[in-house]
Amino acid sequence: MPDYDDDLRLAHVLADAADAATMDRFKALDLKVETKPDMTPVSEADKAAEELIRGHLQRERPHDAILGEEYGLEGTGPRRWVVDPIDGTKNYVRGVPVWATLISLMAEGADGYRPVVGVVSAPALGRRWWASEGGGAYTGRSPASATRLRVSSVGRIQDASFAYSSLTGWEEQGRLGGFLDLTRACWRTRGYGDFWPYMMVAEGSIDICAEPELSLWDMAANAIVVQEAGGSFTGLDGTPGPHSGNAAASNGLLHEEMLSRLAPRP
Structure with a gap:
């Protein structure tokens, strides 16, 4: 390497x-x-x-x-x-x-x-x-003067803290229903926005975050920090990395369930 x-x-x-x-x-x-x-x-x-x-x-x-x-x-x-x-x-x-x-x-x-x-x-x-x-x-x-980062070990959505940027964009993609259901299923939700929730995923202070509309420059640095902290960073379609035009980040344990809940609905 x-x-x-x-x-x-x-x-x-x-x-x-x-x-x-x-x-x-x-x-x-x-x-x-x-x-x-x-x-x-x-x-x-x-x-x-x-x-x-x-x-x-x-x-x-x-x-x-x-x-x-x-x-x-x-x-x-x-x-x-x-x-x-x-x-x-x-x-x-x-x-x-x-x-x-x-x-x-x-x-x-x-x-x-x-x-x-x-x-x-x-x-x-x-x-x-x-x-x-x-x-x-x-x-x-x-x-x-650095501290190594490690994602959380929370393994259940009902125990998870979920961060997002805003409601904008979810409805246009047909994902608003799933987004709202995910917020109801989680223990806690907060709209921190921008880079911060990804860094908190990497620190282990929150467990999952997602945004429906992003550019590569919004995601590239965040992606490697999350991944090297032991987490998962993909598009909402599950494609690994920062190239999907949107993002989902997690401690890895909750990733598939988050993506499933955020999938578009008819």
Whole structure:
């Protein structure tokens, strides 16, 4: 198995730079915010953080491709960095501290691209999570002060804590009935949203989470952290990895039942 330690160290450097840039503009009264064609907001901080990350990567990994939410795909090849400069922009622009920079390295294999490095950095929460393929998943303020992550051992849906982002999207896919039934079956439900529920699955503080509509940059870093913590990360159709346009993550023990309950209904 390839050694991705140098790439993980670089991802931490990229996250440090992005954290400084995003925190500098967090809660700024003169923050500039625009609306993208898909009607989602983008702030000057989103653009600045992605430009900063791209600049670092072009110097340090000039032969790697880069895919980012704000500026698309640049380059080709068997290695691709995937970046969401601010996951949770709506929170960011309203002063809610639940947002993060997501940085992942994906490597091409027989089954397509898979995440091999992931860093999720939430500076307003004072938290960071990371993982590399075969190296485990960790959380801490830095690699020097880290705690290894492990998913929960909850084995029954009625004992499970379930997190989701919002009700939006479930009805359009014919999954609203199953979604509501799952919320009723679980011990506890909360709408934390964005990156955070995936990190809580990896930490073992919640057991399952799902979202009906996502992009690759929303999922790649989250996926490897969950997987290296011992959990499962798939699309709602059960396809492993972050390529389905939606996501389901769990401690592994509850995954099949969650997917079954969330299946579309006539």
